[in-house]
Amino acid sequence: MTFGNTFRSALKAVVAAAPLLAALSTTTLAQPAKPWLNTTLSPDERASLLERELTLDERVSLVHGPMALPFFFPGGKLPDGALPAAGFVRGIPRLGIPNQVESDASLGVTNPMGVRPGDFATALPSSLALAATFNPQIAYDGGAVVGLEARTRGINVQLAGGVNLARDPRNGRNFEYAGEDPLLAGTLVGESIRGVQSQNVISTIKHYALNGQETGRNFANSVIDEQAMRESDLLAFQIAIEKGQPGSVMCAYNLINGAYACGHDFLLNKVLKQDWGYKGYVMSDWGAVKSTDFAMKGLDQQSGEQLDKDVWFGAPLKAAVENGTIPASRLSDMSHRILRSMFAAGLFDTQAPKTYDAVRHAAVAKTEADEAIVLLKNEGDILPVAATARSILVVGGHADAGVISGGGSSQVTAGPDQLVIAQGGEGPMAMFNRVNYHPSSPLKALRARLPDTRIAFDTGLYPEEVARKARSFDLVIVFATQWTGEGEDVPSLNLPHGQNALIEAAATANPKTIVVLQTGNAVNMPWLSRVPAVIEAWYPGQEGGAAIADVLTGATNPSGHLPVTFPASIEQYPRVNLPGIDAGPTELFDVVYEEGADVGYRRFAKLGMKPLFPFGHGLSYSDFSYGDLKVSGGNTVEVSFTVTNTGKVRGKDAPQVYLNATPGGKAKRLIAFSKVDLAPGETKTVVLAADPRLLASFDTASNNWVVAGGTYTVAVAEDADDAGITGSAQVKAQRLKP
Template identity: 50%
Template structure:
């Protein structure tokens, strides 16, 4: 009875919040309608067309008010409508090859590292930090909010995205967007949708059923949009079930604008528009027009709207949606201007805190970590650990002042070749951070280019720390999950020479670890951002108790993936634009796994991964007890049973439904506890994760549902079974 009363109270509160949100939403929409009605015919296409504002391969004469950055859309001064100045991306204000000469920006750790924190509040702080820097530099649109699910760890943009689970990704992406937009600027969410690989990205066709899409990738977007209320949605390059994502009636008009009642606008990705009728199919703004065949949404759209009532009505709606996003985020009331003050020290502390909480301890044999600061001889090997911090490539590249500390070319002479270089942040190198932590130790460094030299150093050391890197970039997928440039062989040889070998991985995705059992410890540091060196050292020496948990599954082999061979890998030439040859096609069948992405696929196939979703070790220990659930919420007790403070991520999974075995993450909570402390935790269960999508609505079948509390997707406690009645609801 108490549970039912609480549920009723929550429902009443939700209605009140919903009503309040609706009234707040009405004001900017009414203002958008009023402004649109005042537009002159010559002004009506202004907000629908944007340029790419960086001179990659072409001379760009920036219009007044434009900045070197991702894009620019002129405003309408007569009506007080500001211009839109756009910058990439989810990890900070993109460097744009240094064209702005504005001192760089603070790089957050990669998107998958944000996912590894499992901490919405921290991610929100990170979003607020990068959004604040965007505003200070004169940008009022940030192309952030990457939430595509990791369907294949070889995807070159895995590092930009949050993870593989729709609930986890949606909650954290929504938090990032909320943080960015707290600065009175617009954040996008991207890339809508099913944009799962870079190989053939401009022409591949993602094939998937409506139900599977709604229960996986689209659910991630839906949750993130509900939580973050992004001003704009960026559609992807790929096709979905035969139609280009930016001209996809189903995705844009049916799902986004009708079912989800989204009021903001849809902008194209740069070079993703090839017809004017994309406007009728739901696209509101053509971006980076230089990369498209022509400016479809400029004079042509204006002329067509003058004679065709259908296009006239659509153009009015396009303007209202863009204006709504401007007014909802108060861009007009809080105009941006370059040259704002940035507290670089405070922002660096935010980036470091994210890095500290994102690092995942994967192995710690015999408690070799944390290292004693009294260690006498430490050999550091490989990974440019003496130079800087690895970062991901492409449009999301962020740099501190001075640009890269090292650049490794991956070839090519195209105008975009500069975006396809492996770059290291000009930050405190991990080697220097380690030396600062152990000032009395003899710390040597070898590049690892020559295995014999590295082995010799390892034999003469008490502790060996090998840094191993996997670089990822937009535009190119990984061929497999091995470490490039012979690093697996390097680790094997060093670990054979010294069993106290610790591996620090700077990767954008999962990697194979054939050497795992011969190492003493392994930590996954991802691309740890502008203060990554300090964060890594703080975990190695125990100033920080690692609390990161994997947001993606590390498969035991490629044969565990739904597609062991990456589609198109033998027929599509890797390049940044991914254009392929004229007429080339590529279909990726996501109905193989459907909504069973990552750990869900493993559960379905009874696979045991190398490391599952949610995995991560600590320097302390935790106990879980008293798990109870009514299918609406779950309660349990967490106790820190170790000798030092730490944090864990409690995870609640659905394990069975009336139709059989079905594993789904339904709730999670990061919990920080002092040594010996215990806490009662209550978490709400996301009912859409329990349900099926059928007949254009969510449906819960009547019958028994089993739930379990776990440390990760493959280590679950005893199940609790509850019977749920039939129910259904609109999207």
């Protein structure tokens, strides 16, 4: 009886409450089940909403991950959801957090050791070649190619954006970077990153910072004072980060002033996150983490964890948070930064495309190669190839097979028909010591463009045989190569495999000998006075053979300019002996950057040295003149000038604006540049303004950029050695935030 009354009372209560319950139910259903999926919120707001839902174990899971190559796992079985590639961080399905699938690099989507059989990608020219274009639009377009091709493969973190300044012309990875000038490197790398991320892929910027050589890269201590660092390498990173907004910064292997880059409180916490207000996350380079306390020093994620002595950001980090050694708030900040970058790049909100237009992407690679090739010398206008040249001997460089590319983690496989020559060696990078030729043969391209010309080929193995043949041809074109790669520096600026002797032999036998260089660095040219023409083609990517042939024949008017100084000899550089070359395998050693902020052409100008070819140098089949210069001041220097094509063919020019003098005295610094396309006789007006930081010095006491008030003199010039046309303006004294 009592039960019946109770039941009836309860039923009445339920019926009475039904409208309210229905209303509450409707309200609940109307709300997003996962509020962080609300795309009207900012990435920071979304990351905050999601991060607070994470458990301790889930937070820890986001801040470390393995190198995702099969030979690191028992039976070759990768974690579920992983792609054979550089790295993997498992997502959290219950919260809708996607996996982080990471791949190298700036030049295209890599397939290391062919772990994804049949997976080929567009191979762009080297980053040093990109810098030679002086064209930010080309950088963006190439980045978009890489980003789209990554996304179609399920890759959402691309390890791109190399911006370390070329302080030593022997650095094995200079080809992955963008030259010796902070403005040029920062601008083009920033645009490349922006292009990658336009495809809903996180891009890194790397390797932060002062990673200036491969010799002993895990033990090299870069020694440099703060002011010099801020005005050179750090400024390149700062400009690129401002322009590209990369989701992640990858720290380097080396030490800086005694502290490892991935555990560098000053560089990571003070400069990057505090002074620059960087909101993304810092990931380590693979095998660059030494301890769990790197988390307190600014590192947010441990990458390639098997390469470290411990998974420092796994169980040890969890224990440190539980015992209070590392505050829980710091781990929350680490996971928040990662989630924030994932939201900013659209990883939660977009579906990966299934395909891309490979033909269009190849055209992007060709355009980049076209504008990257630098005509260094053209005596007597021997180029483009004379119409009267009825016979040409092509020599060396495997020009019959393709064009060379740089080695290491950035190596892109463009197709199945590649010539690959193993170099041998020992150590962890030995597997990458393979010279890879993209199957774009300059020899075949020349024959296609010159069907009525007799074109023969000689491998160049025997200089005396080349000399014998050379005498009977109208022209000789020698292809010379210098292979460089990750993990080692070149010991000399000389071309390897006796190629200097080969060029000498050819030039002695036939004075109409042209040299085409494919190199990752500046090289010595002891034969320069003996040859009338030299082309620097860098590592020109999968369309490089066609691009070289087009420049040689005049189908393309060369417009590349040197992003690095070509020295007369290594004696012109501050470190003649490569630091650490004789150090023990685990011996720490110093790399003293005594030149400070005067990297490359700035040091040449300061000491009055004459290089073989100056920074910014590049010839054309046309001629250009500058005029009508107007310089205005105020908070910065702004210049207006005209560029006129005074030649007979259409061409592109790269006018460069240099700071020649400040109120403090003489100076030399690139403060602006442009790329202008002009028909014969055409004139265009160019207006450029300098970033005020390029006029300033960095004051470490006040932690500010300081622009001195007074007269600033600038020159619009063809290169760093060209006097150009000059003008001056008054700039106001000011202080700028760091």
